[in-house]
Amino acid sequence: LCLSVLLLLSIFTVQGSGCDDLKKGTVSNLQATINNEKNKGFPEVFPRNYHVHHYFNASTECHDSCCVFSAAVILSHSWMQLLQHLERIHVKYTFITELKTTLDDISRGSFQESPDPSVFPHVHSSPGALLTSTSVVLSKWVDLDCPVGKHACVLPSPDPLYPEEEEELEEEGGVAGRTVTEELLHGKEGERGKRWITVIPTNGNAETHAFPGLILCTLSSLKMMITNLQSTF
Numbered sequence: 001l002c003l004s005v006l007l008l009l010s011i012f013t014v015q016g017s018g019c020d021d022l023k024k025g026t027v028s029n030l031q032a033t034i035n036n037e038k039n040k041g042f043p044e045v046f047p048r049n050y051h052v053h054h055y056f057n058a059s060t061e062c063h064d065s066c067c068v069f070s071a072a073v074i075l076s077h078s079w080m081q082l083l084q085h086l087e088r089i090h091v092k093y094t095f096i097t098e099l100k101t102t103l104d105d106i107s108r109g110s111f112q113e114s115p116d117p118s119v120f121p122h123v124h125s126s127p128g129a130l131l132t133s134t135s136v137v138l139s140k141w142v143d144l145d146c147p148v149g150k151h152a153c154v155l156p157s158p159d160p161l162y163p164e165e166e167e168e169l170e171e172e173g174g175v176a177g178r179t180v181t182e183e184l185l186h187g188k189e190g191e192r193g194k195r196w197i198t199v200i201p202t203n204g205n206a207e208t209h210a211f212p213g214l215i216l217c218t219l220s221s222l223k224m225m226i227t228n229l230q231s232t233f
Contacts, residue, residue: 110149
């Protein structure tokens with residue numbers, strides 16, 4: 001693990017609340033790494049149409065400690081969906097693991113019952129978008145003076161899906177079972193419903209017309225040979 005995450009692991013073991021200079025500095029360093037990865041590191045290894053299929057709920061975006069803990073839980077689960085589809089030798093595997101560990105430490109001991117992110121709707125996000133969301137959660141955590149959970153929070157109720165979102169999930173037929181997808185046929189970068197269609201060219205028509213042409217060419221050659229033989233005799 002990198003030094004920043006080791007420092008976070010150590011300071012999270014101390015009970016209580018309050019941001020000291022060490023916590024602020026550690027989070028600041030991690031934020032700088034996130035910004036660098038978002039602008040350069042991740043784009044170098046993840047295609048633009050690479051998406052993570054994960055859970056999300058807008059009700060976790062409010063600005064209090066329980067919302068921060070809830071967002072940390074959901075984001076940690078989202079990063080896990082990506083990790084389980086990456087080999088350990090992947091150049092970003094260690095960094096993503098560090099992000100997940102940090103989010104786990106922020107939310108540890110914050111809920112009355114073990115939270116279940118699967119109650120929330122499914123969405124598609126790029127790894128870069130997950131980086132942005134993680135950065136926001138870290139900033140809110142510092143703004144709230146680095147709160148520590150005391151088993152007082154509950155995961156918010158899921159917001160209902162819009163009808164078109166429900167219909168789309170039904171049409172995808174079991175897409176909940178997929179966690180990470182390089183959407184070669186169903187890219188969703190930007191606007192909803194965008195489709196990437198790959199057309200594979202075939203030579204079927206060319207082959208169909210090539211055979212009669214070959215026969216005509218052969219007959220023409222035979223005719224010339226017969227004519228030459230007749231002129232010889």
